[in-house]
Amino acid sequence: MNGKIYLVGFGPGAEEHMSFKAKAAISESDVVIGYSTYIKLVKDLLDGKEVIRKGMTEEIDRCIEAYEQAKLGKTVSLISSGDIGVYGMAGPTYEVLLQAGWTPNDAIKVEIVPGSTALSACASLVGAPLTHDFCSISLSDLLTPWTVIARRIEAAGSADFVVALYNPKSGRRTQQIVEAQKILLRYRRPDTPVAIVKSAYRRRQDIQLVRLDEMAGCDIGMLTTVLIGNSSTFIQEGLMITPRGYANKYNSLTGETKDGEQAGVSLSMGLEGWYACLRQYVQENEGLTLEKIADYFGVVVGEVLSAIAAGESAGEHRAARIQSDKLKDVINACQSWGRLRGIVRAEAGAVSELFLHAQDFQQRGDWLNIETDAFHCHINWSKVDSAYLACREDKSYAVNFIDNKGHLVFRLLLMKDEGSFSADKLAAYWQTWQVLAEERVNE
Numbered sequence: 389m390n391g392k393i394y395l396v397g398f399g400p401g402a403e404e405h406m407s408f409k410a411k412a413a414i415s416e417s418d419v420v421i422g423y424s425t426y427i428k429l430v431k432d433l434l435d436g437k438e439v440i441r442k443g444m445t446e447e448i449d450r451c452i453e454a455y456e457q458a459k460l461g462k463t464v465s466l467i468s469s470g471d472i473g474v475y476g477m478a479g480p481t482y483e484v485l486l487q488a489g490w491t492p493n494d495a496i497k498v499e500i501v502p503g504s505t506a507l508s509a510c511a512s513l514v515g516a517p518l519t520h521d522f523c524s525i526s527l528s529d530l531l532t533p534w535t536v537i538a539r540r541i542e543a544a545g546s547a548d549f550v551v552a553l554y555n556p557k558s559g560r561r562t563q564q565i566v567e568a569q570k571i572l573l574r575y576r577r578p579d580t581p582v583a584i585v586k587s588a589y590r591r592r593q594d595i596q597l598v599r600l601d602e603m604a605g606c607d608i609g610m611l612t613t614v615l616i617g618n619s620s621t622f623i624q625e626g627l628m629i630t631p632r633g634y635a636n637k638y639n640s641l642t643g644e645t646k647d648g649e650q651a652g653v654s655l656s657m658g659l660e661g662w663y664a665c666l667r668q669y670v671q672e673n674e675g676l677t678l679e680k681i682a683d684y685f686g687v688v689v690g691e692v693l694s695a696i697a698a699g700e701s702a703g704e705h706r707a708a709r710i711q712s713d714k715l716k717d718v719i720n721a722c723q724s725w726g727r728l729r730g731i732v733r734a735e736a737g738a739v740s741e742l743f744l745h746a747q748d749f750q751q752r753g754d755w756l757n758i759e760t761d762a763f764h765c766h767i768n769w770s771k772v773d774s775a776y777l778a779c780r781e782d783k784s785y786a787v788n789f790i791d792n793k794g795h796l797v798f799r800l801l802l803m804k805d806e807g808s809f810s811a812d813k814l815a816a817y818w819q820t821w822q823v824l825a826e827e828r829v830n831e
């Protein structure tokens with residue numbers, strides 16, 4: 389006789405939110421294994437079944453027990469609240485089985501029964517906070533290093549995801565939510581809406597709608613999920629709503645499309661159109677530096693250069709990418725540009741300006757070095773992935789070295805002589821452009 393393991397997610401708690409399939413799997417099972425609280429939640433479905441209750445820390449025991457019971461030819465339901473594949477027992481069970489030599493072709497079959505996870509259950513109680521891109525992060529550092537968790541919160545914050553926090557706080561883990569709040573406040577307004585939902589669809593259900601800067605001081609426990617809005621989430625009539633983005637395209641939800649937009653096709657700021665939007669913005673706003681444009685669009689300088697280089701015109705700005713096999717030749721070409729201004733930006737914001745001559749560069753291994761009495765400058769050339777010539781008529785003539793994430797590694801600029809750029813230097817600059825710039829592929 390062949391055993392079977394059902395990995396069953398039974399939803400948030402109330403029986404009416406359990407799927408037919410979850411009920412059928414439990415009903416078909418000889419044995420039901422689960423954390424004691426979960427067993428209580430499905431107690432009405434357990435008549436005549438062998439029930440194995442395990443404690444909170446006995447997760448791996450639950451998986452081993454399920455396998456052992458299935459090896460005896462029994463049908464087993466290993467149950468978990470929400471979705472068993474979301475911070476649940478599906479992963480550890482497969483790990484235990486695979487380690488024991490089980491494969492999907494084994495006589496023991498495994499089937500996962502999905503359920504409604506806490507974030508969707510909680511969202512349904514407060515409005516529609518997840519109608520745009522969201523992510524979930526567990527604040528439990530029992531098995532995950534805090535540095536990994538913090539990096540994920542930081543990334544979610546900077547990318548403007550709606551964030552669902554699982555395992556936000558327990559009796560022992562009280563500071564993780566404080567740290568999460570601190571990180572997110574670097575990116576979100578203090579009044580960003582937050583829903584704190586405790587025991588969704590269970591007896592002690594409780595809902596608080598608060599601001600991000602109030603979040604950590606609120607009543608939060610082991611059975612709470614915290615939903616943090618993005619920059620456009622709002623609360624109205626007690627409902628937390630994250631807009632789908634219709635307002636980007638339509639004058640009202642049912643109305644006419646906005647100028648420049650069309651129903652059924654990508655936004656003008658979609659993948660194919662946003663370079664043109666950027667160039668138009670640059671045309672309409674004189675005097676912007678590449679950094680200011682990057683800040684406005686929330687992109688890196690490399691993207692701004694790529695967008696400017698892709699079009700005929702971007703106001704006073706022009707740019708061209710250096711051919712990828714000619715990257716090293718740029719430094720040689722710069723030797724004919726005379727004295728230069730070098731700009732090196734530290735990530736945290738410090739900007740160094742160095743006066744130098746490209747002839748003084750020395751390549752040593754991966755490093756491009758300049759050592760003078762006044763300064764030592766070491767540039768990690770292995771970080772340089774692309775370069776763009778970029779100029780603003782009569783204002784600046786530069787070459788920008790960019791890393792593979794689009795960040796500026798360093799920039800070299802022509803210097804003026806007595807208030808203007810000399811004809812010789814400009815000729816050398818345009819000569820470099822002619823020889824090393826890639827042909828523009830028109831959009």
Ligand SMILES: C[S@@+](CC[C@H](N)C(=O)[O-])C[C@H]1O[C@@H](n2cnc3c(N)ncnc32)[C@H](O)[C@@H]1O
Pocket residue numbers: 400401468469470471472473474475476504505506507510553554555556585586587588589590609610611612613614
């Ligand atoms: C180990 S995770 C299990 C998640 C579960 N597998 C799911 O998909 O919902 C436990 C966390 O889920 C969240 N959670 C589970 N059930 C919940 C409920 N009924 N109401 C609010 N949050 C819940 C809480 O954040 C809790 O700390």
